[in-house]
Amino acid sequence: RKEVEQDPGPFNVPEGATVAFNCTYSNSASQSFFWYRQDCRKEPKLLMSVYSSGNEDGRFTAQLNRASQYISLLIRDSKLSDSATYLCVVNGQAGTALIFGKGTTLSVSS
């Protein structure tokens, strides 16, 4: 089982739609979870951290289920500018850096 798995998509949705991405991780000892966003041929940028109780930032909601080792990202009222690849990121085993999923591609159309 890969350390961080995501559905690669692409997810093609109209403007205004709600879309959810899922991610599973293999290391039950992981403590830190993030969603990064990457635009085409650009560097990844932090979208939001994921906290145990779940957290919301505007139209974006992140959830963590430690028992199932599952992370989700919900985007409400999708905008054209949300089109990007979303990377699920989890900290690795002690002494290593972050582990990145391969990403889920979202395309929002008018």
Place this chain on the structure above:
Amino acid sequence: IAGITQAPTSQILAAGRRMTLRCTQDMRHNAMYWYRQDLGLGLRLIHYSNTAGTTGKGEVPDGYSVSRANTDDFPLTLASAVPSQTSVYFCASSAGEVLSHTDTQYFGPGTRLTVL
């Protein structure tokens, strides 16, 4: 404030040549990282540095070396480039040390390297 800069932006290199990718950050971050990103494989860690003077191996270190002589600079060297090293290389930094795992990583704009 520039954040993280990388040079060159892109490079075409003959196999067997030596190449150094440069990375400089002006945020006084302790930790720095080098990743490569390949289609279908995602971001993979090559080497990292917790603080100036120390370095460590990541997931795919073979064929690469790094040094961390000071806080700001973290160059990545390909001693003898091979075509499989064709990739996009991203440098990143974070305020804390690698072991903290909780710091935001800031990425540079990347270097697109083609080895022929």
